[in-house]
Amino acid sequence: MKVGDQLPEFAVPSVDPARMKTMAAVLRDPYRVHWDREATREMGLEGRVINQGPLNLSYIVNMLHSFSGPTSVRRLTVSFGRPVFDTDSVVAGGEISAIDGDRATCAVWLKRGDEIVVSGAAVIDIAHLH
Amino acid sequence: MTVVSPLGYRFPGGTYTIAHWENWLLTDCTTAEPLPDDLAHPVALFHVPILGAGTSITTLFEVCGAEGPGSVGLDGYDWEYMRPLRIGVEYRMEGGIVRWEQLVDERGNPYDSMSFSIEMFDAEGLAARITNTWRFRRRKIEDVTGETS
Numbered sequence: 488m489k490v491g492d493q494l495p496e497f498a499v500p501s502v503d504p505a506r507m508k509t510m511a512a513v514l515r516d517p518y519r520v521h522w523d524r525e526a527t528r529e530m531g532l533e534g535r536v537i538n539q540g541p542l543n544l545s546y547i548v549n550m551l552h553s554f555s556g557p558t559s560v561r562r563l564t565v566s567f568g569r570p571v572f573d574t575d576s577v578v579a580g581g582e583i584s585a586i587d588g589d590r591a592t593c594a595v596w597l598k599r600g601d602e603i604v605v606s607g608a609a610v611i612d613i614a615h616l617h
Numbered sequence: 618m619t620v621v622s623p624l625g626y627r628f629p630g631g632t633y634t635i636a637h638w639e640n641w642l643l644t645d646c647t648t649a650e651p652l653p654d655d656l657a658h659p660v661a662l663f664h665v666p667i668l669g670a671g672t673s674i675t676t677l678f679e680v681c682g683a684e685g686p687g688s689v690g691l692d693g694y695d696w697e698y699m700r701p702l703r704i705g706v707e708y709r710m711e712g713g714i715v716r717w718e719q720l721v722d723e724r725g726n727p728y729d730s731m732s733f734s735i736e737m738f739d740a741e742g743l744a745a746r747i748t749n750t751w752r753f754r755r756r757k758i759e760d761v762t763g764e765t766s
Contacts, residue, residue: 526686540691541663545647
């Protein structure tokens with residue numbers, strides 16, 4: 488493992504609006520844009536509902552888990568640049584940017600095609616990967 | 618719309634225990650399989666601190682003057698895990714609104730930027746800490762530039 492290594496990608500071929508509804512219930516999220524197509528029609532978005540930010544981040548987390556295991560995530564610092572809509576195809580990816588002992592810092596992102604919709608950094612525990 | 622600054626607003630505080638069912642559904646929403654050993658999916662660090670601190674997305678929208686569909690956007694998260702989150706562990710939460718700025722976006726539309734921080738403790742001490750930043754748009758715009766929550 489070294490700086491510059493790419494992390495294995497995690498793909499979501501089609502973001503599922505049914506999962507947004509379940510997520511809204513789990514989060515107790517009243518924001519209609521995640522589950523009511525009429526709300527996004529009012530916004531001029533042709534009724535496509537908007538994925539929750541935590542779900543967009545979760546695809547990055549799942550990508551990290553597949554690389555370094557389910558107890559490895561120590562810090563996530565992310566910015567949300569663009570919304571993700573139902574039926575969008577997105578891919579989470581990352582690259583190791585620094586290694587300090589048992590911790591690695593990774594640049595992480597979520598892309599829709601070539602467009603970055605979420606970006607940031609993750610710190611992961613890599614003690615068990617040495 | 619001008620909203621009285623909620624800077625310094627403190628959440629009531631409280632406790633929260635992640636249930637098996639909610640973690641199962643949450644993890645399914647992420648398109649992943651459940652994690653082993655009663656591990657909670659790390660993205661539980663969105664709703665668990667909010668609800669455990671005795672507040673809710675609804676309350677935060679009210680306090681910050683959300684104006685309807687498209688008026689709330691998500692700017693960023695900073696989440697720290699001192700150790701993995703687990704199902705069945707009672708966590709104690711405390712926190713509040715730590716930042717409030719009146720800003721203008723790249724299109725000239727005004728918005729308020731709000732950050733809230735919550736610390737989450739288990740029997741060993743600090744277990745996790747979050748700072749989330751949301752924007753509250755103050756004028757209708759033609760398209761959206763961010764999602765919630």
